[in-house]
Amino acid sequence: MPELPEVETVVRELKSKIVGKTIEDYTVFWHKTFVKKCDRDIKQQTIREIGRQGKYILIKLDNCFLVIHLRMTGQVLLFEQHPNEIEAAHNRVAFTFTDGSGFIFNDTRKFGRIYQVNQADEVLEKVGIDAIDPNLTVTQFKTFMGKSRKPVKTFLMDQASVSGMGNIYTDEVLFRSKVHPASVTSKIPALKQHLIFENMQQVLAFAIKNMGSTISDYRDPNGNLGNNQKFFNVYQQQGKECVQCKSIIEKIRFAGRGTHFCPKCQKIYK
């Protein structure tokens, strides 16, 4: 489900609601979801900071971290008062705070994870700089691109160089940049690489402004849907007319993922 804009929306809401709260207790309903990689007890620890890198939510406690990845269907849902039936369908872990509020990690497909670690870096070893990190420069981005002989769709989806992009926003960024997803990354002209960088930042910022995209499962911590799915140009728009040239948007299987593009607008560089 969630790519950078959805995770950012979750993080902003959590920052405003639970920083400073102290964990009273927690219950794990599905064992594989909670990965305890250090011996600290999180009970009576206070949430000091909340951050994000790529698609990872980073929760700093007094002497360890909780790092959450939502994968496909994970949701972090806040509650003000402890619900009577907390073991509802697909609830995997529930946390309660000392003031009686708390949050539930709900995850239909069970792919999501909550890691308890001494340092967030333990989970982020293979995660590159965040796609909207102000420290990421266009020069650095172009250097990454110049070194990659992968198809550009694979490059953008790979979290190792730049993190946060997923299937939706990759297709949307490549459409806006008029670059075919099968283009060889290093063979894309410098000006186009520059354009991909700018479009990546703009597409992600616009999606954050719209509170993320809801395809089916995504909800923010208050249970609200995103709005950005109303503005897709190519994602799930196969069979419809291209907004630029009126050609029919195609959907193919590429790099193992459903891939949407305009066959006329998007040029292939090889």
Place this chain on the structure above:
DNA sequence: CTAATCACCTGAAGGC
């Protein structure tokens, strides 16, 4: 090194 294919899971949707 890169690419392709599973594996992990559940549920929705479409074909017959």
Place this chain on the structure above:
DNA sequence: TGCCTTCAGGTGATTA
């Protein structure tokens, strides 16, 4: 109604 296949905002391991 029901059975079967395919597909889904992701990533990590394995195979070639």
